Amino acid sequence: MEKQLHENICEERLFSSIFNKYSKDLHNFLYYKFGDLLNPKDKVQEAFIKLWQNCAKISPDKAKSFVFTTANNLMLNEVAHQKVVLKHQQTKPKHYTNESPEFLMQESEYNTKLQKALANLTNAQREAFMMNRVEGKRFKEIAEILDISTKAVEKRIYGALEKLRKDIKEL
């Protein structure tokens, strides 16, 4: 009985630690999978509120998969099979001060191509690939987040890379 009480997520301290541990990964996962149009931050919030409401029924080791599944379902309820377009961050700090107009144009062209190519990836490919490339996560970490094998992660990421390069060349 005491052990059960101790492991209850309804305790704010434990709930907060779970939130700190998984919310960022969950947010990024949703962002790369569904894009920013569907408010991944709100979905994270909603999923964790649902976790709190059901805190008595969920053991801490099930909490991660609960919030991931819940948030994913919340997204799927809204997403109408539209293409996911990732936002290009305009506020990117400039590395070069003396860029020629030609170079600038080339770069912006390249970015547009990349954006389209990213949208062409499957959700599964994109979420794994972006977590690896942009968030710098290793295959093993991604495998843990997505609850799949490391080999599957490697396959997805490598597949995504090949597809991107092919698409960019063709576009």
Add this chain to the structure above:
Amino acid sequence: MKREELISKWLDNDLNDQELQAFKNLEDYDDLVKLNAGLQAFKADDYDTSKELENVLSKIKSTKTQTSTHWIKPFMRVAAILAVCFSLYYYTTTLDTTITTAVAQKTTIELPDASRVSLNAQSLLAFNKNHWKKEREVELEGEAFFKVAKGSTFKVITKSGIVTVYGTQFNVKQRDNYFEVICYEGLVGVTHNSQEIKLKPGDSFLIIDGKTIAKEKENRTTPSWLNNESTFKSLPYKTIIAEFERQYGVDITLINIDSTQLFTGSFPHDNLDLALKNIAISLNATYSKTNNTIILKRE
């Protein structure tokens, strides 16, 4: 090492110095680096974990009042079911108890206060067990003999009138256009057309077709039908025929017989032939019987 393997290792940040050198020598190295640099622009929005946690916690606290209303819904459901059950229970327990007798059937009922009612054939008696302590009231259609235990007012409600008593024995007979009350013991009040008539032991009250008919004193202590016999004194013949039909469950057809002439006599309830003789002989009539139909005929 193969190209694919090198790229995979690069993706997983797992290249050692030697492998890194080999990777840099790949023909598409520049391409990959450019792609990688381009990708960084698509980084997810900054996610401030502690700020988001604060948001979630404040949301949870503000919805707490809402979650406390969660129990109301199931509670309302349970309450609704209980209400239905209770009203059903209340309805069935306050429902009148009704006893009916069919043709040629008699029964005796004990009322909640140990008063006894004998019910003659084809009659209906209804009373309410729950209201019994407050009001001793029975509804009657047909004929019954009451032996009322002493106590508060006892009422017999019929279509033709109300009989009020206090602890007595009396007979009530209410048939089509026929209403008769005979008091055997105690005091009986009969309300008919909003007039009350008091009956002493031996007194009777009789109305046929709306007319009050005077009757001589009754000497018996109980009505004859309780002894399986119907007795009549100067009553229209159709009354006797109607009673006969009730007791034996037969149809009687009269030929050449005046149904309004008065008849005095009796017939038993358990011997059809004897009973037929009793009602036929005094009129010089003959009778014939086929199935459930009896024809009474005077030559």
